[in-house]
Structure formats: C-alpha cells, structure tokens
Amino acid sequence: MHLKPEEISAILLRQIKGYEEKLAVEEVGTVLTVGDGIARIYGLNNAMAGELLQFENGVYGMVMNLEEESVGCILLGSEEDIQEGQTVRGTRRVMSVPVGDALIGRVINAVGEPIDGKGPIETEVFRPIELLAPGIIDRQPVFESLATGLKIVDSMTPIGRGQRELIIGDRGTGKTALAVDAIINQKGKDVICIYVAIGQKASSVARVIKKLEDFGSMDYTIVVNASASEPEALQFIAPYAGCAVGEEFMFNGKHVLIVYDDLSKHAVAYRTVSLLLRRPPGREAFPGDVFYLHSRLLERAAKLSDDLGGGSLTALPIVETQAGDVSAYIPTNIISITDGQVFLESDLFFAGQRPAMNVGISVSRVGGDAQIRAMKQVAGRMKAELAQYRELVSFAQFGSDLDEETKFRLNRGARMTELLIQGENVPMSVEEQVVSIYTAVNGHLDEYSLDRVQPFERDFLAFVRDQHPEILQNITETESLTDQNRDALEKAIKDFKAIFGVA
Numbered sequence: 493m494h495l496k497p498e499e500i501s502a503i504l505l506r507q508i509k510g511y512e513e514k515l516a517v518e519e520v521g522t523v524l525t526v527g528d529g530i531a532r533i534y535g536l537n538n539a540m541a542g543e544l545l546q547f548e549n550g551v552y553g554m555v556m557n558l559e560e561e562s563v564g565c566i567l568l569g570s571e572e573d574i575q576e577g578q579t580v581r582g583t584r585r586v587m588s589v590p591v592g593d594a595l596i597g598r599v600i601n602a603v604g605e606p607i608d609g610k611g612p613i614e615t616e617v618f619r620p621i622e623l624l625a626p627g628i629i630d631r632q633p634v635f636e637s638l639a640t641g642l643k644i645v646d647s648m649t650p651i652g653r654g655q656r657e658l659i660i661g662d663r664g665t666g667k668t669a670l671a672v673d674a675i676i677n678q679k680g681k682d683v684i685c686i687y688v689a690i691g692q693k694a695s696s697v698a699r700v701i702k703k704l705e706d707f708g709s710m711d712y713t714i715v716v717n718a719s720a721s722e723p724e725a726l727q728f729i730a731p732y733a734g735c736a737v738g739e740e741f742m743f744n745g746k747h748v749l750i751v752y753d754d755l756s757k758h759a760v761a762y763r764t765v766s767l768l769l770r771r772p773p774g775r776e777a778f779p780g781d782v783f784y785l786h787s788r789l790l791e792r793a794a795k796l797s798d799d800l801g802g803g804s805l806t807a808l809p810i811v812e813t814q815a816g817d818v819s820a821y822i823p824t825n826i827i828s829i830t831d832g833q834v835f836l837e838s839d840l841f842f843a844g845q846r847p848a849m850n851v852g853i854s855v856s857r858v859g860g861d862a863q864i865r866a867m868k869q870v871a872g873r874m875k876a877e878l879a880q881y882r883e884l885v886s887f888a889q890f891g892s893d894l895d896e897e898t899k900f901r902l903n904r905g906a907r908m909t910e911l912l913i914q915g916e917n918v919p920m921s922v923e924e925q926v927v928s929i930y931t932a933v934n935g936h937l938d939e940y941s942l943d944r945v946q947p948f949e950r951d952f953l954a955f956v957r958d959q960h961p962e963i964l965q966n967i968t969e970t971e972s973l974t975d976q977n978r979d980a981l982e983k984a985i986k987d988f989k990a991i992f993g994v995a
Contacts, residue, residue, distance in 0.1 A: 519582040523547075524562055526574045529723040530768045533563045533580050542586040542622055549573040552603075553580075554587045554729070557769050564769045566725035568603055588618040589733045591740035596684065599701060599715040602730040604737075607717065619740055621732040625791035632797045634831075637862040638749065638806050641677030641919020642670065644847055644912040647871035647929055648878075649834055649854045652862030653747055653804040654795025658826055660811045660818060661836030665848050667810045669916050670834065671751040672700060674808065676707045677919035678749060684741050685713040686750040688734035691727050691757030694719045707917065720757075727761035735792050738805050742794070745801030750793075754810035755786060759822050776821045783825050790829050818853070832856035846913060851878045864922060864971040870930045874908060877933075881905025907937040910945040923967040924953055927981065930973070936985050952988050960984045 521535035531553055533545070545553045545565055551574065557564030567574070589604035594615040599608035606613050634652035651657045651674075659667045675685040687704075689697045697717050704710045714737060718730035731752045738748040752758070759782055766779040774780035786809075793807035809830065811823050816838060818827065827833055832855045834847075841848035860868070884901055888894060894902070911932045914920070920928070928949050931937055937945055956963055963984060966977045973981075 521545075521563065521580045521582070523574060523576050523578045523580060525576065526567075526571055528768050529567050529571060529725050530765070531565050531567060531571070531574065531580075533565065534561065536563045536580070536582055539563045539582055540584075540586065542620070544583045544585050544587055546581045546583055547574050548578045548580075554725070556765070557771070566728070566765055566769075567723065568725060568729075586620045586622070587729065588620050589736050590615045590617065591619045591737050592617045595714045595737060596712060597710050597714070599717060601722070602716065602718045602726040602733050604733060617740065619736040621729055621736045622788075623736070623739065623792070625788070626794045626796060626800075630797055630800055631794050632802075633861065634795050634858045635861055636747075636795075636804070637864060637922070638674075638683070638747075639677060639922050640670070640674040641921075642673055642847055643914055643920060643925050643928065644849050644851075645670070645834060646863075646922060646925055647867060648851055648875045649832060649849070649856040650860060650863040650867070651806065651808075651856065652795075652858060653806050654793060655832075655856075655858055655862075656790050656793045656807040656809065656830040657856060658809050658811060658830040658833035659836070660813060660823060660827075660833050661848070662813050662816055662838045665836040665838055665841045666846060666916075667812070667836055668696075668700065668753055670836070670847055671753060671808050671810060672703060673917060673919055675704065675713060675749065675751065676709050676917060678712065679707070679709060683712070683747045683749050684738070685709070686716065686734050686738050686748065687713060688716045688718075688731050688750065688752050690718055690730050690752065690754060691720045691761060692717075692753065694721060703917065724761040724764040727758065728765050731755070731758055731789055735789060735805075739792065742796060742803040742805040743801065745803045747803060748805045750805060750807050752789075752807065752809040754812055755826060756812040756822055759785065778821060782822070783829075786826055787829050790826070831858045844913070845909060846916075851875055852882065866926045866967050866971055866973045867922065867929075869973045870926055870933055874929065874933055877901070878905060878908055881909070903938060904932075904935065906942060907940070907945055908932045910942050911937065911949060913946065921964075923964045924956075926967055926973065927956055927963065928953060930981060931985060936989075948992060951992060952985070955988045955991075956984055959987075 519536055519538055521533040524532040524534050539555050541555055541558060543555045551567060551569035553565035553567045555563055555565045590613055592615040594613050598606055601607050634654045636653040638651045638653045639646050659670055661667050678685055697719060701715055704713055716730055716734040718727040734750055738750045741748050762785050763778050771779045790807055793805045795804045796802055809826060811826055813823055835850045835853040836848045837850040884898060888902060940948055963977060963980050
C-alpha cells in the first residue's frame, strides 16, 4: 500500500495538532544514612510531615523530622536492601490506611495490610492516620451507656459512648481481660469493636483473637496488631491506624469501641523512634512531647452531634504501672487526658477479688450521665459503703472489740464485695445487674455466709428469669425501678428465700 504525499502530510498534521506535552514532576532525594528502622534523606526540600516516601526496593517510609539539611523518616518495612546513596521519591500523600466494612472480622497490621491469611481486603476508601479531633461544636455530651457487662464497673465507674476510660494497673491484674469482656458484651448491640495490640507477644494476641472467635465477637471486631517482634515504627503508628479505622465508622453514624493495649509500650516505642531520630530527651528520658503523643490520639474519641450523624468513638486505653505507682510520668499524663480510670490493684487480685478494681481510686467523670436510672437507684450508695468497708477492714485488724455498727458495716461490705466477684467472659445484662445489686444493698444477703452469696445470686437470677421475667422486662423498658417493680422484686426475693433456705 502506497500513501500519497498529501495523505502523509495530513496524518502528520493531525498528530502534531493532537500532541499534548505532559510533564511528570516528582521530587527525588538521596539516602544519607539508614539503620535501626530510621533513614535520613537529603534533597526532599518540599516533603510534608507524615508524608509517605518510596525507596528503590519498594519499601515505604513516613516522614517524622523536617530539618534544614535533611529529612528523617521511619521505615515501614525491611531495611535490608536500602543502602546509602539510593534514590527516594516523595509521593505527596500522607500516611493512610484502608477503612470500611471490609475490615470487620479481619486482623491487620499497622499499615492496614491483612495478616490473617484470609486474602486481600477489598476496599477503596482510605483515611489519614493523623487527623484533628472533632471540635466542641461537632460534639455533644455523653448520654448513652456502653455497658461492659461487669457489675463492679457498670455500677460504680459507668462508661458512656464517646468517653475515654483508662484501665490501669500492674502487670497481670486483668487489664486485658476486662477490655476483652467489654468487647464480648457488645454482641448484638450495634457496636463495632477495635482491639489494637501494641508491643504484645504474638502468642498473647493469638489468645485474645481465639477468645473473640470462640464467643462470636470477631463478627463485629477488627484487630490491629503491631507485636513486640515488629519494628518500633509500626508499634508507634498502630494506635493511630486503629483510630482512623474507627473514625470512618463514627463519621458514618455508627458506634465504635476501641481498646489500646497498651499505651505504656506505645510510649516506649515512641521514645525509641524519637531518640534514633535524635530528638532531645525530656523527663525520665522521654521526649518532651510525649503528652501530645497520647492527647492527640485520645482526644479523637467523641460523641458526635446529631448534625454529623450522632456516631461515637469510645476509647479504653490500657496503661501498665510499676508497683501500683499511678503517679509515674506516663500514667499521670494519661489520667489527665482521660475522663476517668479503672484502677486494678494487685493485692485485691491475689486476694480473689476479680475484677480487682479499687473503688476508692477508680472514677468515671462523665459516665454517670449515661447510667440508667435503675442502676443509679441501687448502686448510688454502694461505692461509699465499699470504700468505708475497706477502711474498716484495715482498722479491724488491730482491734478485737468492735461495736455493733462496725460489725454490721463489715458484714454488709464483705457480702457486697463477694457479690461483685465475677468470672472472666461471663458478662451480665444491665437489668440482671440491677436485680443482683439490689439484693446486696438492701440487706437481703446479710443472713448468708460468704460461701453462699454467689450461689444465691446465680440461683436467684435463674429464678427471676424463669418465674418473674416481667421484672427484668420492666427494668429494660422503663430504665427505672418503679415502686410496683420494687414490690414485685421484694416478693420474688421472699419466695426464693423460702426455697433457698438460710445459711
């Protein structure tokens, strides 16, 4: 086929007219040093804080330090193939993670990649891991209850949706067990749960996941795992990644419960990263902005206004203390940021009081507004009586002659304490908690020996469920203990005692 000269000219003219000059501009830097999960890069003059950088071997890094001559970044992968002199490209994207319904039931790492062997996560929605917390205008007061299923917590340090309640105590006092019970109790309550494991042993995280699977809780739970074997950089960003995942649900009008386990290890990971980046150390060798580290994370927990959908993000940060010292640097920081704390005490734990909550130090500053009226009616005076009981126990050890009033207080307090003991992974509904606590605060257990308190509670609740379900139904519907229901409850107790007998 031969083209005529005029045809060739027409084709060339069309191509010239259709030509568009496209320039691809990208910023390129050079690796100065690399080691310990940290890289220093020269030449990225327009890099942003938190920006993702891509190295020659495909590994990504996140910008942490913006200095006059160089940029310091943490590596989000292996540093084995990264060498001095290699090129690094800026992406103009801040660090983000995949979010959305596709993550529910999955186990992911700190950068949002699945690590549960169930295949890729199909989602096209991403959120930056660092975002400003909602402002005052965007929030509303906490007023909805988020029940943990634990009598001692729901009665005396109640948690509301949108609250930040610290779980604090020494190693091995049941902090993780309390948080896992709270997750298990959300089944069927339209709450999405996120468990963020920071610096934990892989075997410990596997046990938590297995427990959640056994109770069917993984159907509404997401696990973000940055175990102790992973680089400190991933342990540092893990809670922010988990928070970003939760915020997506919150801003879509849903309710989220997120557990950070634990922020003590998170602070240590941040200190390691910061010192490698040559940031100046502060008190107790922590970088000076460690308070900001946790405040900008926990402030993102909120109950949004109705205009923004009314969603909520409830945070349960966990902090490990040394020898019960709540006045140490990290604990005091987080106590001042949160809305209250559940303090778990070693002495109580080893004495068999589980959950081992110290009712004198534990407090909830906003949870009372979310507590149903029925619980307030029965548990109102219990905290003061238990605190008084603890003091009397100490006093009674040194004296043999006790007056009748003191003996009465000791007797009542011992039975309340025994009633509040609750096994692991057996959460109770709020209405059953109300019925159970009512028997203790009104003296119906005073006549029984301590070893019969828990059998009484177990059998009485079964009796009420079987013979008087209307009592529980009335508490659920009215959220109050009406005079009529109180009379019905008193009659049920009398009828049951005739069957149960007296110790």
